[in-house]
Amino acid sequence: MKPTIRPIKGTRDFYPAEMAFRTWLYGKMRAASQRFGYQEYEAPMLETLELYAAKSGEELVKEQSFVFTDRGGDTITLRPELTPSLARMVAQKQRELPKPIRWWSFGPFWRYERPQKGRTREFFQWNIDLLGVDSAYADAELVAVLVEFFRSVGLSAAQVVIKVNNRKLMEAQIKALGLETDKIDGIYKLIDKLDKLPTDKWRAYGRDDIGLSAAQIDQLSGLLNNRDLWQQSSELTAFFNAINDLGVSDYVEFDPAIIRGLAYYTGVVFEARECSGSFRAICGGGRYDNLVADVGGEPLGGMGFAMGDVVIGLVLEEYGLRPALRPIPTEALVTIFDATLIGTSARIAATLRSAGLNTELFPEAAKLDRQLKYANTQSIPVVIIIGPDEAAAGKATVRDLRSGQQQVVGQDQLVNVVRAVVSGQ
Ligand code: HAM
Numbered sequence: 439m440k441p442t443i444r445p446i447k448g449t450r451d452f453y454p455a456e457m458a459f460r461t462w463l464y465g466k467m468r469a470a471s472q473r474f475g476y477q478e479y480e481a482p483m484l485e486t487l488e489l490y491a492a493k494s495g496e497e498l499v500k501e502q503s504f505v506f507t508d509r510g511g512d513t514i515t516l517r518p519e520l521t522p523s524l525a526r527m528v529a530q531k532q533r534e535l536p537k538p539i540r541w542w543s544f545g546p547f548w549r550y551e552r553p554q555k556g557r558t559r560e561f562f563q564w565n566i567d568l569l570g571v572d573s574a575y576a577d578a579e580l581v582a583v584l585v586e587f588f589r590s591v592g593l594s595a596a597q598v599v600i601k602v603n604n605r606k607l608m609e610a611q612i613k614a615l616g617l618e619t620d621k622i623d624g625i626y627k628l629i630d631k632l633d634k635l636p637t638d639k640w641r642a643y644g645r646d647d648i649g650l651s652a653a654q655i656d657q658l659s660g661l662l663n664n665r666d667l668w669q670q671s672s673e674l675t676a677f678f679n680a681i682n683d684l685g686v687s688d689y690v691e692f693d694p695a696i697i698r699g700l701a702y703y704t705g706v707v708f709e710a711r712e713c714s715g716s717f718r719a720i721c722g723g724g725r726y727d728n729l730v731a732d733v734g735g736e737p738l739g740g741m742g743f744a745m746g747d748v749v750i751g752l753v754l755e756e757y758g759l760r761p762a763l764r765p766i767p768t769e770a771l772v773t774i775f776d777a778t779l780i781g782t783s784a785r786i787a788a789t790l791r792s793a794g795l796n797t798e799l800f801p802e803a804a805k806l807d808r809q810l811k812y813a814n815t816q817s818i819p820v821v822i823i824i825g826p827d828e829a830a831a832g833k834a835t836v837r838d839l840r841s842g843q844q845q846v847v848g849q850d851q852l853v854n855v856v857r858a859v860v861s862g863q
Contacts (some may be wrong), residue, residue, distance in 0.1 A: 448551070448559025458763040460562065463747055464544050467564040470587035471542035474579065476566055479541045481523035487515045489522045493732045495701035502549040504559075516548040520565040520744065521702070521726065522733060528569055529735025537570035539740075556718040556749040564721075567742025569730070574673065577706045577725060577741050578680035584710060584721065584743065585686040591750075592759045598720065601693035602708040605724075607671040608661075608697065615657045617650070624648035625658070629697040632662060661694060668692040677706060702726040708743070712753045720753060721745030769796045769860045770820045773809040775829075782829050786822060786852065793853040795860065813839055820859050822852070 445451060452460060468478070490499045504516040517523060520543060528539060543565045551557050566583055568576050581600055588598055605626075612625055628644045635643060644650045650658070661667070668674040674692065681687045698707045707724035711717070723743020730738040754760045772787040774780050780803065787799040798818065800809045806823065813821050823835040834852055837844035838859050847855045 446559070448553040450558060450560065455763070459751065459760065460747060462761060462763055463750065464564075466587060466590050467542070467544055467745070470583055470590060471564075471566055473586055474540070474583050476540040476542040476568075476583075479524075479527070479543055480545060481517070481520060481527060481543070483517055483546065484514050485517050485523055485526075487513045489526060489733065490515065490518065493702040493726075493729055494519065494522060495699060497699060498549070502551055504548045504550055518547055518549045519700075520545075520547070520563065521567070521700075521729065521740075521742065524565070524567055524569075524742075525726075525729040525733045525735070525740070528738065528740075529730050529733050532730070532735050532738065538576075539567075539569040541569075542566040556752060558748055562747040563744045564747075565742060565744045567740050569738055569740035571741075572727070572739045574676035574680040575683075577677050578684050578686075580723060580741055580743055581681060581690060581708065582684040582686050584745075585689045587745075588689065588710075591754060593753070593757065595688040597713055597757055598689065598710055598753070599713055600690045600708055600710045601696045602674070602677070602690060602706060603692065603694055603696040604668075604671050604674050604677075604706050605697065605703055606705055607667065607674060608694070611661055611667065611670075612658075615654070615661070617654055617658075621648060621650070623701065625650075626697045627699075628658070629662065629695060630699045632695050664694055665692060667694050673705060698722055698724055702729045702732070704728060704739075706741070710745075712749075712756070717749055717753055717756075720749050764817060768798050768816065768818050770822060770856055771798050771800060771809070771813045771816075771818045772822045773806060773824075774800050774803045775806075775823070775825045776803045779803075779824060779826070779829055782824055783822075786824060786834060786849065790822075790853060790856060793857070795853070795856060810839070820856055822856065 450456070487499065487503065487505055490503065498518050503518050506514055508514050524541065528535060544562060546560060547563050548560050550559060553559060566580065568579060584600060609622060612622060613619055617625065625648060628648050631640060631643060641655050644655045645652070668678070681690050696707055696709050698709070703724040704727040705725035709722040710720040712720065721743050725739065725741040727739040728737070729740065751760070770790055772783045772790070774783045784799055787797050790797040800812065810821060819838065819840055821837050821839060823837065828834055828846065832849050833846050834849055835844055835846050836855050836859055845855065
């Protein structure tokens with residue numbers, strides 16, 4: 439066999455079965471978003487590199503972005519995330535847009551990462567954000583949307599956990615340890631790597647790359663293991679109260695080691711994980727109070743998160759929660775008896791389609807057996823057969839492949855009969 443041209447590393451082909459899963463996932467994300475009153479929007483796939491340089495953080499901009507120069511000489515990026523585009527869109531129409539802004543989106547993103555379990559170079563993300571409300575209830579609402587989604591796909595609090603922290607709390611604690619505040623970005627990077635590196639490598643990173651002493655690393659470790667630290671944060675205390683009121687506290691816990699890799703977060707940060715810990719983060723998000731102003735708008739705070747389609751797919755698979763989906767919901771197949779009757783069958787198929795029935799026409803005259811076998815392999819429930827006698831009498835045979843029953847009906851009755859048989863009445 440001739441070798442096929444290879445797809446690009448880290449991309450995925452969505453054959454109909456995978457596409458059906460993606461569409462199903464999209465439906466669940468849309469339903470959870472709409473349950474809380476969020477409106478769907480979309481931003482361009484192409485943006486200037488400058489947009490991310492504003493605040494996303496070095497790793498995303500310098501190491502992970504797909505960047506190219508267009509024919510006019512401009513530096514263009516395939517979007518690695520949505521939040522800066524959202525901030526830009528809000529800043530552009532800041533006066534006209536009614537507040538609060540509750541928006542959600544689902545689309546493709548690109549990051550030049552090493553492809554591995556849960557990580558691809560082209561992936562889809564559900565983004566959902568609330569801008570213009572700065573309160574514990576706003577922060578908690580996004581977590582409640584996430585729980586709504588988890589419940590809707592059948593994931594329980596025993597299977598997934600939402601780990602929450604607050605950057606203001608961490609900044610104050612790090613300062614209290616006497617660590618230089620100019621090292622804060624580096625320390626956040628170090629915290630973000632805690633579960634990604636083995637302990638000795640993590641300590642070496644803290645020492646060599648961030649410039650901390652062994653004693654400072656010990657102090658930081660102590661902080662990252664203190665599960666009661668949240669009590670020192672009025673924001674987190676209010677947040678956990680709101681989480682209670684919204685009825686989702688069983689999914690949520692405090693974790694001082696959650697800090698997130700993106701540079702623009704200013705308050706609450708969170709990630710969802712599968713409980714056994716054998717998967718990468720299912721989603722991540724947090725509060726960003728300066729991003730809209732950073733891209734040229736008036737100061738406006740926001741809170742949101744994004745969930746990729748890859749890790750959630752693996753987690754649902756692990757728990758047997760990935761639904762068996764039929765890619766094509768064809769309801770009826772019109773067979774072709776012989777070459778002289780192709781026109782009759784085609785006209786009947788057209789009539790059924792006009793009546794709203796999803797109908798396939800067999801592509802050529804063939805033995806009836808072959809046509810029925812095809813309907814079976816495609817799980818098409820109903821076939822229509824028009825032989826010479828039926829055609830002459832203005833009739834057609836409708837066969838229900840599930841029960842094996844069939845009936846001969848006038849072609850003027852066909853739409854009603856097929857509709858009834860398809861719906862099993
Ligand atoms: P993020 O943590 O960079 O946050 O990405 C969020 C989620 O996107 C991850 O938890 C993961 O599910 C998915 N994801 C990211 N990179 C990849 C990849 N290479 N392959 C597969 N999935 C991936 C953000 O993007 C923020 N903009 C989220 C946000 C929205 N914050 C506020 N609003």
